[in-house]
Amino acid sequence: MSDAGAERADALSVSIRSKVYGAGGPEPVEAVRDLSFVVRRSEIACLIGPSGAGKTTTLRILLGLDDAYDGAVTPDPREAGIAMVFQEPRLLPWRSVEQNVRLGLPRSERGRDLDALFESLGLTPWRGRYPGKLSLGMARRVALARALALRPRILVLDEPFVSLDDRAAASLREIVVATVAREGMSVLMVTHNVAEAIEIADRLLLVSARPASLLTAVALDRPRSERDRAWAEAMREDLANRFPGVIAA
Structure with missing residues (x-):
């Protein structure tokens, strides 16, 4: 592969044909069906979907914590250089x-x-x-x-700014954006905060209610410095009209 081809390559490719809990039991639950997306190199992609849609299940699969599914994650999660930041900090209080x-x-x-x-x-x-x-x-x-x-190639964030005041959340978002620019890593962020996603993402990945499947990928081509409040609100309103089950009006 040429250098140019390497630069264009995807950092992560996720294809989950099906993930079922309790398969073979009396009440199986299909959490994910035909969910496919990529995270490109040096981009911030935000995964957005309703509560209970299967986003956490998807994260467990791409982190290599759940291999009981039909599909594939490339590269292998154990070799992909993925680091995770959970919603709760999970720090050891005695350290x-x-x-x-x-x-x-x-x-x-x-x-x-x-x-x-x-x-x-x-x-x-x-x-x-x-x-x-x-x-x-x-x-x-x-x-x-x-x-x-850990110097990861891919940083996965699960609702990393929830419950923070506006100033603290904005400060952390700036840090994430600056780190991507400086280190060239890729970010996949799960969030329910559509305004937040529109502010920092390169692409939005909208998923349906359970079983989760990809509805659309929305490219945000406007430079972040030019995403003023009027533009962001118009974008959010357009998405809410097109995907009312995913984004509240």
Whole structure:
């Protein structure tokens, strides 16, 4: 493959023909059906769908936590260089901020210089603090630092800004966008916040109610710096009219 071809290649390809819970039992539940999408290199893609649609199931599959499905994820999740940031920070309360970040690294890398990482996330003064002394916004920064320390090719975010005030959420969104620009990684973010997705995404991946399937992929070609409130609201309204079961009016 040429260098140009490599640059255009997808970072992740997900094709789930079917995922059924309780298959063969009295009340099987089909969570996903014919859900296929790609995450391109150096892009932010946002996965949006109604509650209970199967988004969490999809994340478990692409993270390699569930292999009982019909389909394929390429590359293999165990070899794809994926790091995950969950909705809850999941920090060890008896470990400092720095220790929480380093514990996610392979033992051979736990002594690596992370000064630049902590600085980029505004965590330098907090390295010796413990999670109980952090706000939710700061704890989410630590969780993000723990994932970024792995230097992933693909960063998966599950409702990473929920329950944060507007200022804290905006600050974290800026960090994610800057990290993608600086490191060239790809991001797949699950969110119910359509305005948030329209603000930072390169593409929106809209999925149906259960069983989840892809309804459409919407490219957001306008530069982020030019996405003013009027344009964003018009985009959200258009999507709500076209996909009322996915996006509230």
